[in-house]
Amino acid sequence: MERRARSESSLRRTQGRKKSSPRILIVCEGEKTERNYFNAIRRERRLSGARVQILPSDYGTDPLSVVNYALDKFLAEGRAFDEVYAVFDRDDHHTYNNALDRASALNNSYKNEAGVRVPFAAVPSVPNFELWLLLHFKSVLAPIHRTEVYAELKKPAFYPTYAKNSATVYDDTKGNIGTATQRATHLRESFNPADGSDPYTDIDLVANKLLSIPVPWG
Structure with a gap:
């Protein structure tokens, strides 16, 4: 009986x-x-x-298309998600602010199949995703063009081997993710992403969300 009780307790956990x-x-x-x-x-x-689906936008790469695809995918999958994130860059996209507004309007507007309202978050980076990587190596507090981000990132003292579409970016930089998170948090406290010119990224929020999920048994 004691062994069974322990087994049942373990199953419940x-x-x-x-x-x-x-x-x-x-x-x-x-x-x-x-x-x-x-x-x-x-x-x-x-x-x-x-449980964690990570997909490209089938509607195109402009920010509003990313947000719209995230919504349609959520609906097409039977609303079987608890959180939705639309990840996009500022770059020179004309629909950037429209995407921010659209995501804000969608936030908690839909319920999942369990009847729970679903957070729907835009995850912008100004000027681009590589700013998040650069924050692993240095602070950035002034407007910076994407070409400058690449040039800085690839400096010998930082990440000279970086290449777009690399499969090892996370492994190459994760040792500094705590520092990068602090810097991204400072940017969030200092700037508004809707401005679209000051450096900004919310990539840390999604990365740390995934890192906070308990590792499954087994």
């Missing part, structure tokens, strides 16, 4: 952990770079692809 693990949909502007980054975290944390 396992079931509770599985229940608490959120189902997350992440739609990215980029075909590979951002997806590779988040997928590397997903694999490290042993999060199943069924």
Whole structure:
């Protein structure tokens, strides 16, 4: 009886952990770079692809298309997600501010199949995703063009081997993720992403969300 009681207790703990693990949909502007980054975290944390889906936008790479695809994917999958993220860059996109407004309007506007309202968040980077990587190596407090971000990032003292679409970006930089998070938080406290010119990124929020999910048993 004691062994059975322990087994039942263990099962309840396992079931509770599985229940608490959120189902997350992440739609990215980029075909590979951002997806590779988040997928590397997903694999490290042993999060199943069924619970954490990381997809490119099938509607195109402009920010509003990314947001619209994230919504349509959420609906097409039977609303079987607890959180939705639309990841895109400022770059020179004309629909950038429209995408921010659209995501804000969608936030908590839909319920999932369990009847719970779903957070729907835009995850912008100004000027681009690579700013997040650069923050692993230095602070950036003034407007910077994407070409400057690449040039700075690839300096010998920082990340000279960086290449877009690399599958090792997360592994190459994760040792400094705490520092990068502090710098991204400072930018969030200092600037408004809607301005579109000051350096800004919310990539840390999604990365740390995935890193905070308990590793499954087994």
